Amino acid sequence: MRTLFAFHGGxxxxxxKDESTRTPIAQTPLPSKLVIPLSQHVGNRAVPIVQVGERVLKGQKIGRPEGKLxxxxxxxTxxxxxxxDMQLVAxxxxxxxxxxxxxxxxKDEWIAHGGVDTKQTSHSELRHLLRKAGVVGLGGAVFPSDLKTDAHHHKIKTLVINGAECEPYIxxxxxxxxxxxxxxxxxxxxLRELLHAEEVLIGIEDNKPEAIAAMQLAVGQDKHDKMEVLSVPxxxxxxxxKxxxxxxxxxxxxAGVRSTEMGVQCFNVATAYTVWRxxxxxxxxxxxxVTVTGNVSDAQNFDVLIGTPLDELVALAGSKPDTDRHIMGGPMMGVDLPAGTVxxxxxxxCIIESSPKLFPPQPPALPCIRCTRCTDVCPAELQPQDLYWFAKANNFxxxxxxxxxxxxxxxACAYVCPSNIPLVQYYRYAKSEIHERERDKKAADLARExxxxxxxxIERDKQEKAEKLAQKEREAxxxxxxxAATPDDTQQRLIEEALARAKAQAAVAHPQNTETLTPGQSAEIAAIEARRAKIREMAADAGADDEPPKSH
Amino acid sequence: MLSSPFIAQPSSVSQIMLRVLLALIPGIALYVWYFGPAILVSITLASITALATEAVMLKLRSRPIKPFISDNTALLTAWLLALSIPPLAPWWLVVVGTAFAIAVSKHLYGGLGSNPFNPAMIGYAVLIISFPVHMTHWLTPHALGGVELSFVEQLNYIFNGVLPSHLTLDAITMATALDTLKTQLHLGLSVSDIRDMPIYGRLAGKGSEMVAIGFAIGGLYLIFTRIISWHLPVAYLAALFATAGVFHLVDPQHYVTPLFHWFSGAAMIGAFFILTDPVTSPTTAKGKIIFAVGAGILTYLIRVFGGFPDGMAFATLLMNICVPLIDAYTQPKVFGKKGAGK
Amino acid sequence: MISALWVMIGISLLLGAVLGYSSIKFKVEGNPLVEKIDAVLPQTQCGQCGYPGCKPYAEAIAKGEIGINKCPPGGEEGIQKLADLLGVEFQPFGEGAAPKGKAVAFIDEQTCIGCTLCIQACPVDAIAGAAKQMHTIIASECTGCELCLPPCPVDCITMESIGENITNWKWRHPVIIPIKVAA
Known part of the structure; x- marks a missing residue:
């Protein structure tokens, strides 16, 4: 039996969880429309590659990745x-x-698609396929999986598959x-192949005995080697x-260290499933x-198409009329969604339909009494009460x-706080303020540079100009x-010579066959000459404009 | 848009403080059993004064009254202060002390959560410095079989300052166990002679030792229900025991046993109820231990070498000053950064 | 009496020597204060302070020629930072000097005649273009200083305010209503 370790707090x-595990995963009917955000992952927003009015097939790429991340x-479908266009998003x-x-x-008509033999395909090709398939971490962080499987800088010993699912309701x-x-x-x-990991540890919380049994059975059936399903408290x-x-x-x-540097990489079970598909x-x-639970009549899990409007999904679970908000994720870290259209x-x-009865509003916050209940439960072993104090005072x-x-x-800190202080909100506030200051600082540094x-x-140009001017003056x-030193007749001679050359040239360049021209032809030539002259004039004008306008 | 988490444990400041008040009840019950019901009068007086002062101060500071007055912290201050004042003190002594504790040492420093000093101990310190005589007339326990006042006579003294004609105050009161010990040692008696005096019981002062046990029971309840952490009381009592033990071993005829120190004066109520005030104690585990050890040593030094009979209050206040410093220097390593430098 | 005098003289000589030595040894080159002030300023180079750029304003502040409240792009927080840095009182913005929201310049490319006047006005070279060629703003480099607006002969430059979007959105400071009832 492997020894498990404990983390601080919790x-x-x-x-x-019982409410939504009574029935198997249900398929949802095709929704009336799909609102598919182009930024569903960590990193740059995907660039749309389809046009309005275009017909697309199921599985067709509509947004291409922009940049590495x-x-x-x-x-x-x-x-x-x-x-x-811009739509409200989660x-x-x-x-x-x-x-x-x-x-x-x-019609739910698929684009031509097919799998590869993963044993015969190169790892870089597999990673490229993951990127093309839009596979990202489904545990909540939505980090592109192709990047997470690229760990050739470090030796990975353990691949952790996360099936803990510790948040309530989900x-x-x-x-x-x-x-x-x-x-x-x-x-x-x-994933193990891609990472060259020695062992796979699958962690599942011990309140999911059915899942643990199913996974253990599957490990045995498929004869996976060095793959262990572990029940964690x-x-x-x-x-x-972490x-x-x-x-x-x-x-x-x-924080700030990648787990790969320590020889571990972690993927969610749903991500592993998606990688296989x-x-x-x-x-x-x-x-x-997606789990749909909370203030609904039939809490259950659905296999949901990405982009399905929230309203249509919760209606399937029988959302009750006194629902006042929708929460995406769990009650501890979830997002309060802006509208049912997302x-x-x-x-x-997970979608939790919330009602004032289910999640009563918090009583007004009292001052912190430094009771350190937050410190006791903080899994990062921080001093939440101090962080709160500084964040509140903008002492970033x-x-x-x-x-x-x-x-x-x-x-966890806000959960136990007897003064009902919205601690996490203070930390998020401080974090986003710090990020903004960093952005501003970068912009200011760039502007200064x-x-x-x-x-x-400008200084250099000025100097160069002054130098040129001085040079010209010297030459003049x-x-x-x-x-002053040369006699006048030399110059006179030079001018005469130049005139003679010009005459000679004019004589050579004189158009031939002009004697027998009809009056019509003469007129045509005259018109052409006039146009040429005009163009020369315009060119001369333009040349004048090329001089930079004198400022000030 | 709300921010997660959307759920919270059903706990509140007022609930925590209520549990602490409940934990004081065994001690108070034993107090009444050994010394009569006069203490209930001062507790009531202090409670009323505390709530009234709290309300007035909240009003003056334009703070909402209801959530703060119902947080039970003012009541706790009142009870702790009342328990450290002689029960048979004139009514104004309790009122002045409580009002000062709430108005000055709590609200002038920013109210709940912002006061650097334990309000009850500030109240006590002000009283013992301003009215030292009134603060030394403690009731004699029933067990000594001396002259005792009836409850009505006690009330008459507390509110009107009138004693029955045939009695003087000295006849019905006495100094505390610690105070007597100090005085008699000064007079040249040895510890064993003093301990034979009738006011002393098996552990310390007759009656008061039992009250201390009552507080210890309440304190253990608080530790087991995780209202307070064990660090403070354990470190405090250990430091007091160790310091007293060293001196006792060196010269048993001049220095009493560590157990005597545990069960006399404010050591027990202090360890479990006063030092553990979260607002005025450190937040780190290491810091709590440093704080409590400091308070334990100071308590002993003040008791034995200082000018006051008990050192708990001043030891607490002195250590309160150090709390920010202790916290700053005992910041624990966070997750993943323990093997610093690696 | 005499010996005491000698001791005092000795001590003062010694201390004087130490001070003199340290003033040479720890001599500070340049004026670090200007750099520190300049680091706090937002580097829009907009000249709203009346100086031709952030550095000259920083120098003027360091000399004590002008108040610290002349930089609207820095906002009140900027004033606060300067006040903290210089150990002086916070000064609020004067009339009409209130900070505006962040914005970037935008050139209406239909109207632009390619006169290059704005290019010469831009303090951070954030406008690309050449004579007779249409100009355009490099938005990521634009500080929103508005210096390109006045020289434009055809008024084709407008300031587009940067609204809140999903990338620059920030969490708000939690508002706790009942505690803030303060009169």
Whole structure:
């Protein structure tokens, strides 16, 4: 039996997972439209490569990745692009972002696609396929998977597959493991190959015995070697990548350090599943499992097309009329969605329909009494009360000294705070202020550099001009001196010689055969000559304009 | 747009403080059992004064009254202060002390969460410096079988300053166990002689030792329900025990046993209820231990070598000053950065 | 008495020597204050302070010639930073000097005649173009100083304010209503 490690802190919020695990994963009917955001991943927004009015097929790429850190976006079904515009998206800000709106034609017609033999395909080709298939981390971070599998700089010992799913209410990974364990493990096998990892550790919280059993069974059936399914104690946030790595391997990955540097890489179970579908079947990431729970009559998991409008999805679960908001994700780290029109994205693992009864509003916050309950539960071992104090006072330098950026925003501190202080919001506020200051600083430094360079250039130009002027003056003076020195007749002779040359040239260049011209031809030649003269004049004018206008 | 988390544990400041108040009840009950109900009068007086002062100060500071008055922190200050004042003190002593504690040492420093000093101990310090005589007339426990006032007579003294005609104040009160020890040692008696005096029981002062045990029981309840962390009381009592133990081993005839120090004066209530005030104690585990050890040593030094009979209050206040410094120097290493330098 | 006098003289000579030595040893080259002030200024080079750029303004502040509240692009936070740096009181902005929101210049390419006047006015070389060629703003380099607006003979440059979008969006400072009831 492998020894597990503990991480500091953690909390035990009521799990509420039973509600949505009573029925198997349900297929959703084709929605009336799909609102597919072009930025569903960490990194640069995908660039739309379809036109409004264009017919697209299921699985057709509609957004190409821009730059290294980006991912592709695909049409989740066949239909017509009706708009490419700014739409409200599932984001904390509640602001719109660029989305492709697709009206399904009901045929669900696939683009030509097919899998590859992963054993026969080169690793770089496999990574390229992942990028083309738009595979990103489905545990919430949505980091492009092709980049995460590229770990040739470091020796990876352990691949951690995250099936902990520690947040309350969410059961999408649980149901996926129960129903599709074989594919998950095959995906994990490919990931192991890509990373050259020695062992695969699959961590699942012990409140999911069915999932653990299904996964263990699948490991045995497929005879996966050095692949272990481990039951970890239920404790929020054990599903955080850093926390799960700590539990399974004892390794602590500090903020700002990549786990690969310490020989570990971590993928979510749903990502492993998607990797398998993408490589072995050639299916891009078009759908995912979403838990719909909370204030609904039939909480359950659905296999949902990316872009399905939220309203249409929650209606399937029987959203109750007193629902006042929709939460994407869990109650600890979720996003309060701005509207029911937003499309389901790759990051949407759960929709909780919220009502004032289900999540009563917090009583007003009292001052911090430094009781350190937050310190006791902080999995990053920070001093949340100090961070709060500094963030509140806009003392951002101090927040960084107290390791603000080690905070994973798990919400455990705010969960236990007896003064009901919205601690996480303070940390997010401080973080975004610091980021903005860094942006401003960069912009100011750039502006300073450019300004100084410009000053330098102007100064240099001035000097060069002055030098040229001096040079000309010197030359003129020298010429004048020379002229004074030479006798007048020389100059006279020079002029005469030049005139003679000009005459001779004129004689040579004189047009021949002009004697026998008709009057009509003469007139034509005259007109042409006139036009030439005019063009010469214009050219001369233009030349004058080329002089830079005198400023000041 | 709301920010996550959307759920919270059902806990509140007022609940925590209520639990602490509940934990004081065993000690108070034993107090009443051994010394009579006069203490209940001062607790009531202090509570009323505290709530009234709190309300007035909140009003003056334009803060909402309801959430703050119901947080039970003012009540806790009142109870702790009342328990450290002689029960048979004139009513204005309690009122002045409580009002000062709440108005000056709490609200003038920014109210709940912002006060650097323990308000109850500030109240106590002000009283013992301003009215030292009133602060030394402690009730004699029933067990000594001396003259005792009836409850009505006690009330009459507290509110009107009138004693029954045949009694003087000295006849019905006495100095505390620690105070007597100090005075008698000065007079040249040895510890064993002093300990034979009737006011002393098995551990320390008769009656008061049992009250201390009552507070310890309440304190253990707080530790087991995780209202307070173990660091402060354990480190405090250990430091007090160790310091007293060293001196006792060197000269047992001049220095009493460590157990005597534990169960006399404010050591127990201090360890579990006063030092553990979260606002005025450090936030790091290491810091808590440093803070409590400092307070333990200071308590002993003030008790044995200082001018006051008990050192708990001043030890707490002195260590309160050091809290920001202690916190700054005991910041723990965060997740993933423990093997510093690697 | 005499010996005490000698001791005092000795001490003062010694201390004088130490001070003299350290003033040579730890001599500070240049004026670091100007650099520090310049680092706080937003580098828009807009000249709204009345000086031809951020550096000259920094120099003027360092000399004490002008107040610290003449830089609208720096905002109140900028004033606060300068006040902290220089150990002086915060001064609010004067009349009509309130900071505006962030903006970048935009050239209406239909109207532009390619006169290059704006290129010469731009303090950070953020306008690309040549004579008789249409000009365009390199938005990522534009500081929003508005110096290109007045020289344009055909008024084809406008300032486009940078609204909040999903990339520059920030979390707000949490507002706790009941505690802030303060009269």
């Amino acid at each position: 909390v035990h919020p009521p799990t509420h 980006s991912s592709a976006v695909h049409a989740s 066949s239909g017509t692009v009706s708009a490419i 984001h904390h800000s509640g602001l719109p972002d660029l989305c492709v709106t697709l009206i399904p034609d009901g 059961t999408c990974d649980d149901m996926l493991m129960r129903e599709r364990a074989t594919d998950i493990l095959r995906g994990a096998g490919i 239920t404790m929020y946030p054990s599903g955080g990548a 926390q799960l790595i700590r539990i399974l391997t004892g390794i602590e990955v500090a 993408a490589l072995a079947h050639g299916e891009p990431l078009l759908s995912r499992i 499309g389901i994205t790759k990051a949407t693992n 330098g101090k927040t960084q000294e107290f390791h603000l950026f080690d905070c994973i925003e798990c919400g 450019r300004h100084e360079y410009r000053q330098l250039r 003076a020298a010429k004048a001196a020379q002229a």
